[in-house]
């Protein structure tokens with residue numbers, strides 16, 4: 215059996231974004247694990263138009279190239295880390311738009327962990343994202359990484375590394391441990407369900 219694979223979703227796309235720094239940092243830490251594989255999934259690579267389909271994707275998959283490509287990518291993965299900024303106390307419109315386009319089967323029964331950054335460590339965006347995650351049948355984890363203003367400015371303006379902040383390194387470890395447990399457990403559960411469904415057919 216292959217090891218579970220987690221997508222680290224970079225969920226802002228604006229020019230000059232900060233997102234690459236926390237995404238690359240958590241990717242580097244995550245790659246030290248042997249039990250889970252990780253890859254970056256950058257929403258810049260999936261420039262999906264604003265949602266205007268006649269039906270929810272749960273009733274009819276959205277028929278455009280970028281959405282199909284994103285759904286295919288998400289379907290390959292066993293869980294996700296959402297790297298999220300806070301835009302007006304919520305997630306970016308780009309991320310919400312992407313979530314709205316994806317039928318819930320691509321996300322269903324997979325764990326979602328969170329790395330937020332901003333004035334309150336992106337906490338308000340992460341809390342909102344947890345609520346959205348439940349609706350698309352993701353399983354949100356409790357542990358998360360919150361990069362507050364001091365490390366945000368330290369990395370952006372003062373040439374520091376996130377590794378200079380012990381609380382971030384510690385929370386990254388806890389978040390990855392919890393995510394790994396859910397990724398393995400839920401994949402086993404999905405495999406059993408698929409087998410049972412096949413046997414019952």
Ligand SMILES: Cc1cc2nc3c(=O)[nH]c(=O)nc-3n(C[C@H](O)[C@H](O)[C@H](O)COP(=O)(O)O)c2cc1C
Pocket residue numbers: 226227228230231232233234299300301302303304331332333334336
């Ligand atoms: C449209 C917009 C709204 C923002 N709203 C918030 C906010 O509500 N809370 C906050 O802490 N930061 C807010 N910010 C500042 C962002 O935290 C900061 O710009 C961050 O770098 C954005 O992530 P990005 O660089 O990856 O786009 C906002 C930024 C933008 C562009």
